[in-house]
Amino acid sequence: MSDQSSLEQASPKQSSFEQFEVRVRQAAQAFPYPATPNLAAAITQRIAAKSARPELYRQRLALSVACGLLILFGAVMTTPPARTRLLEMLGLGAGQTQLAEPTPTLISPTMTITGLPSPTSRLLTATPQPAATPSSSTSATTNISRQVAELIVYAPALPPQSTRIYP
Amino acid sequence: MSETEPTIITRAQSGDETAWETLVGHYQEMAFRLAYLLMGDADEAKDVAQEAFIRAFRALGRFDTTRPFRPWLLSIVTNLARNRQRAMGRYLAALRRMILAEPETAAGDQHETAAKRQAHILWQAAQKLNPADREIVYLRYFMELAEVETAAILEIAPGTVKSRLHRALKRLQDLVKRDFPALREEYEG
Numbered sequence: 001m002s003d004q005s006s007l008e009q010a011s012p013k014q015s016s017f018e019q020f021e022v023r024v025r026q027a028a029q030a031f032p033y034p035a036t037p038n039l040a041a042a043i044t045q046r047i048a049a050k051s052a053r054p055e056l057y058r059q060r061l062a063l064s065v066a067c068g069l070l071i072l073f074g075a076v077m078t079t080p081p082a083r084t085r086l087l088e089m090l091g092l093g094a095g096q097t098q099l100a101e102p103t104p105t106l107i108s109p110t111m112t113i114t115g116l117p118s119p120t121s122r123l124l125t126a127t128p129q130p131a132a133t134p135s136s137s138t139s140a141t142t143n144i145s146r147q148v149a150e151l152i153v154y155a156p157a158l159p160p161q162s163t164r165i166y167p
Numbered sequence: 168m169s170e171t172e173p174t175i176i177t178r179a180q181s182g183d184e185t186a187w188e189t190l191v192g193h194y195q196e197m198a199f200r201l202a203y204l205l206m207g208d209a210d211e212a213k214d215v216a217q218e219a220f221i222r223a224f225r226a227l228g229r230f231d232t233t234r235p236f237r238p239w240l241l242s243i244v245t246n247l248a249r250n251r252q253r254a255m256g257r258y259l260a261a262l263r264r265m266i267l268a269e270p271e272t273a274a275g276d277q278h279e280t281a282a283k284r285q286a287h288i289l290w291q292a293a294q295k296l297n298p299a300d301r302e303i304v305y306l307r308y309f310m311e312l313a314e315v316e317t318a319a320i321l322e323i324a325p326g327t328v329k330s331r332l333h334r335a336l337k338r339l340q341d342l343v344k345r346d347f348p349a350l351r352e353e354y355e356g
Contacts, residue, residue: 020354
């Protein structure tokens with residue numbers, strides 16, 4: 001509205017502007033556009049092509065996913081730890097050997113006034129071991145003296161006395 | 168179109184291909200011309216117009232048939248052209264405009280009228296405006312659309328169309344005075 005009212009107020013500058021607008025309007029009407037191509041056929045074709053595309057897209061997607069998985073599987077199988085892990089997960093059987101340090105037992109006797117170690121003064125510091133490490137289990141100790149005592153040594157019997165006299 | 172536009176659109180919405188082709192046939196010239204004004208190249212314009220119709224077809228199910236189809240379609244054309252120009256890059260677009268100084272219809276046309284030549288120079292001058300000014304000048308003067316329709320296409324208030332157009336025209340006038348002496352002589356002479 002303000003533009004309209006400002007245009008209505010006649011001044012030399014504004015009339016020149018209005019004149020320019022009229023000229024622009026007239027000139028624009030004569031603009032030489034190129035001939036309009038027939039778009040209908042091309043549009044119908046493109047719409048049909050685009051609606052057929054999802055099927056193709058799905059197939060391509062499935063193929064790329066399959067290829068990706070194959071590459072991943074190959075990579076896993078070439079790496080020993082990953083392969084072991086995968087076979088373990090799949091339950092196909094995989095042996096695993098774990099090495100563990102023997103449990104250090106630190107006995108730090110604290111001497112009492114009497115010079116004898118008190119029953120509570122034996123401090124044991126032990127690193128807890130993993131439960132599933134049969135190779136490192138030291139729970140069963142052998143009493144060597146007992147084993148020696150029970151060992152039966154079978155000595156060979158004396159050879160029979162020979163009555164034969166050799167020359 | 169013997170049938171009313173909402174009827175044809177409703178038929179097209181329900182999958183009637185003939186109805187859709189009727190709509191395309193009716194609006195293709197307008198869509199192509201606006202695309203040509205904005206892009207400055209017939210092939211690009213054809214591509215933009217086609218894409219606009221395809222997008223319109225896809226969104227047709229959501230279109231409110233109580234509203235006019237033309238501004239909706241032309242707003243798609245405008246947005247697509249704008250995006251394409253943005254993607255093309257400002258400098259590349261300017262370079263292309265410089266190369267395309269001559270209108271394509273001028274090739275071989277020895278008897279181009281003075282009015283057409285003048286219109287072409289005016290279009291070249293408008294191409295130098297900023298996108299917002301350019302669009303409003305094309306819609307109002309070249310496409311001869313009403314203020315309300317222009318407002319709907321540009322998604323602005325009708326009052327804004329008026330003020331923006333005034334500013335755009337002022338800038339165009341300054342531009343013509345400064346850079347287009349041939350046109351200035353025509354207008355002043």
